[in-house]
Amino acid sequence: MQIAILAYPGMTALDAIGPYEMLRGLPEAEFRFVWHEPGPIVTDSCVLVVGATHSFQETPAPDIVLIGGSIPATMSTAADDGVLTWLRKVHLGTTWTASVCSGSLILGAAGILRGKDATCHWAGQRVLTTFGANPQRDKRIVRDGKVITAAGVSAGLDLGLWLVGEIAGQPRAEATQLCIEYDPRPPFDTGHISKASARNKADAVLMMKGMISARDAGAEVVAGSKVLWANVIDRVRRRSAAKP
Amino acid sequence: MQIAILAYPGMTALDAIGPYEMLRGLPEAEFRFVWHEPGPIVTDSCVLVVGATHSFQETPAPDIVLIGGSIPATMSTAADDGVLTWLRKVHLGTTWTASVCSGSLILGAAGILRGKDATCHWAGQRVLTTFGANPQRDKRIVRDGKVITAAGVSAGLDLGLWLVGEIAGQPRAEATQLCIEYDPRPPFDTGHISKASARNKADAVLMMKGMISARDAGAEVVAGSKVLWANVIDRVRRRSAAKP
Numbered sequence: 001m002q003i004a005i006l007a008y009p010g011m012t013a014l015d016a017i018g019p020y021e022m023l024r025g026l027p028e029a030e031f032r033f034v035w036h037e038p039g040p041i042v043t044d045s046c047v048l049v050v051g052a053t054h055s056f057q058e059t060p061a062p063d064i065v066l067i068g069g070s071i072p073a074t075m076s077t078a079a080d081d082g083v084l085t086w087l088r089k090v091h092l093g094t095t096w097t098a099s100v101c102s103g104s105l106i107l108g109a110a111g112i113l114r115g116k117d118a119t120c121h122w123a124g125q126r127v128l129t130t131f132g133a134n135p136q137r138d139k140r141i142v143r144d145g146k147v148i149t150a151a152g153v154s155a156g157l158d159l160g161l162w163l164v165g166e167i168a169g170q171p172r173a174e175a176t177q178l179c180i181e182y183d184p185r186p187p188f189d190t191g192h193i194s195k196a197s198a199r200n201k202a203d204a205v206l207m208m209k210g211m212i213s214a215r216d217a218g219a220e221v222v223a224g225s226k227v228l229w230a231n232v233i234d235r236v237r238r239r240s241a242a243k244p
Numbered sequence: 245m246q247i248a249i250l251a252y253p254g255m256t257a258l259d260a261i262g263p264y265e266m267l268r269g270l271p272e273a274e275f276r277f278v279w280h281e282p283g284p285i286v287t288d289s290c291v292l293v294v295g296a297t298h299s300f301q302e303t304p305a306p307d308i309v310l311i312g313g314s315i316p317a318t319m320s321t322a323a324d325d326g327v328l329t330w331l332r333k334v335h336l337g338t339t340w341t342a343s344v345c346s347g348s349l350i351l352g353a354a355g356i357l358r359g360k361d362a363t364c365h366w367a368g369q370r371v372l373t374t375f376g377a378n379p380q381r382d383k384r385i386v387r388d389g390k391v392i393t394a395a396g397v398s399a400g401l402d403l404g405l406w407l408v409g410e411i412a413g414q415p416r417a418e419a420t421q422l423c424i425e426y427d428p429r430p431p432f433d434t435g436h437i438s439k440a441s442a443r444n445k446a447d448a449v450l451m452m453k454g455m456i457s458a459r460d461a462g463a464e465v466v467a468g469s470k471v472l473w474a475n476v477i478d479r480v481r482r483r484s485a486a487k488p
Binding site for chain 1: 256257258261262264265268269275276277282283284289291292293294295297298345365366384395396397398399401402405406409414415416417418419420421422423424425426427428429430431432433434435436437439440441443444445447448450451452455472473474476477480481
């Protein structure tokens, strides 16, 4: 079973890494982190670098496709013809097409959510409708046929665990949950917009805006297999040191 | 506020990425992924590559140190003199020294947990006592002075959010929780050993053993800033393709 995770510049790492750790509970899963070409990808923190291992061209028939979200780069990725063409093509043959957070907007831009129930980060629910999807804002994960979308960032853990259950059965999922010790006990209770105060929401919007401008200020793509690692790190470090 | 996250070959990515996403809610946090030298680090899946951005030598005085765990590489990292020397030195000046999962065993090996309450992944609780720690197996996160340890893998999200609250106050932590939409709803309920069946436990142990042998079969360190990215990716891909 081949699992292709989109690795794109500006992505939010946890969106991808949460489900990836859960899906490792599938027997004989082969993971690929895919982008236009293999190479280092700088995530939305501008500090964490992850590796794309395979190109789109090399990955024409994954069994599962997973698209995470981003604070600053969702819409640019959703306007990337190479991404959309690949997504439309592989979606025809997937067993599951999945997204976390604003990754559903990239699926939407590819036309995959037209007429479908779907979810997204709470801040992106309205945008879903522009792609013809029916937002399900109170659900943590939403399944419509073979398309499964999750709410914001950390919802990818629930999505990944649910998928393990669907694919490999409940005993395997239960063992995975125990391996990952996924027995969450958040010290606060403002994780869903319905539980958050007006202040929580205003503060969260401000934080996200700050992350967008930090990224915009240093926006650049460092990718490609011919990159010397030192060059990637130099850029990351310079940007990090230049922070206000 | 400088936050240094240990990035070591064989690490479990979610152990580090969970708290990292939460800690990004701290105002003016400067993140560093540290190792002997900057360069690409192949995690325990043998597929996911993350970047170490700074060396130990360049990072003598972080405010927060965070050590994640690993399935196959905890004990080799806990026997790495360079890691232990750095940890002992920086711990003297940290505001918080933190671990997730079996990362506490690395703190233990550095002598940091002697006489302290601490926790670990359920499978590593007993080993904690060999380092003079007092295991608290029923707690998700354990604070003893400035040392804070978390249970397995996903417990890093709770640890990270708790730390944001301690450092920046509850409103900031609440906004962070909303940004990350951390309103977990696991589809099963076997995340704590006390809730798991004998079969769940046997299955989980088998899965973890499988991950250890997969890693041992392909164990190698790819690191260093002079590495061409293509070489890292080539190795990762060859190993992935050679999987049984």
